Amino acid sequence: MRAPEFWHRGGPMSVLLAPLGWAYGAVTRSRMAGTKPIRAGVPVLCIGNLTAGGTGKTPVALDIGARLVKRGAAVHFLSRGYGGTISGPHRVDEGQDNARAVGDEALLLAAVAPTWIGGDRVASAHAAVAAGAGVLVMDDGFQNPGLAKDFSILVFDGAEGFGNERLIPAGPLRETVAAGVARAQAMVILGEDRTGVGKRIAGPRILAAAVEPGPGAENLADQPVVAFAGIGRPAKFFDTLRDMNCDVRSAHAFADHHLYRDDEIARLEMAARNAGAILVTTAKDALRLPKGHGATVLPISIRWADEDAIDRILDGMVGHG
Secondary structure, eight states: OOOOTHHHHOOHHHHHHHHHHHHHHHHHHHHHHTOOOBOOSSOEEEEEOSBSSOSOHHHHHHHHHHHHHHTTOOEEEEEOOTTOSOOSSEEOOTTTOOHHHHOHHHHHHHTTSOEEEOSOHHHHHHHHHHTTOSEEEEESOTTOOSBOOSEEEEEEETTTTTTTSOBTTTSSBSSOHHHHHHHOSEEEEESOOTTOHHHHOOSSEEEEEEEEEOTTGGGTTTOEEEEEEOSSOHHHHHHHHHHTTOEEEEEEEOOTTOOOOHHHHHHHHHHHHHHTOEEEEOHHHHTTSOTTOOOEEOOEEEEESOHHHHHHHHHHHHTOO
């Protein structure tokens, strides 16, 4: 689903749904207070967020996981496997599994380090540790109280901040800002902090970063493209292409985690041919294309404003420094 506009700007519908948001918050608080977290036996680093979708959480998890791998850590990712059919705990097999089975995010993570999916994070953690995990990196799960976290990092989109600051379904918040920040040890603001997130929150250390085109993206610069994306905020992807001076002939937004049909991709391929353009999408979307279809992927990477700061955190996790 796509986030409704009133999640960002507010409005009558947001006010109307506010009581449901209060109820959602009460259930979340009750679940958090009534659950005793279980320790995994190895360090657990959680990359989470306070808002639903589109913050850049998975790219941050991928970057941090890769940095830990370079340090020699036996990293295993834990993911819910959103959009997949396998309930888990299940170790992702890049050669056999597809996005319909395990979700697109899990496949991205599995390209960096062993990845386990499942709604029961404790069961997934135990399976990972039994398989040799020395450090667990959770992609999401900040509001899941079952597994104890040793260090939690919240990720925010600097352009969106807290949205209209109401709880689901009246707004994008999964819990109140105060409650979430109280449990986090650091937070990452991706992109320019246009909404003043950093000024409004005291407590955890604040790390500035940006999602930018990665190695190989220069091959797309200045090219005519037909773009499509089914992610939390497709407009961010389209804007990135325009910032690269791509001639975006047309841009097609789909719902987050959308599983593409043959006829949808065939139409996009025809649109690109008719426009004399390259069909371009994201790495997540490419994993959801039906067999026999393809598109050029725009690679992305995380650029940290202060790499020493994130390195100190990770050195602490693996006992270096």
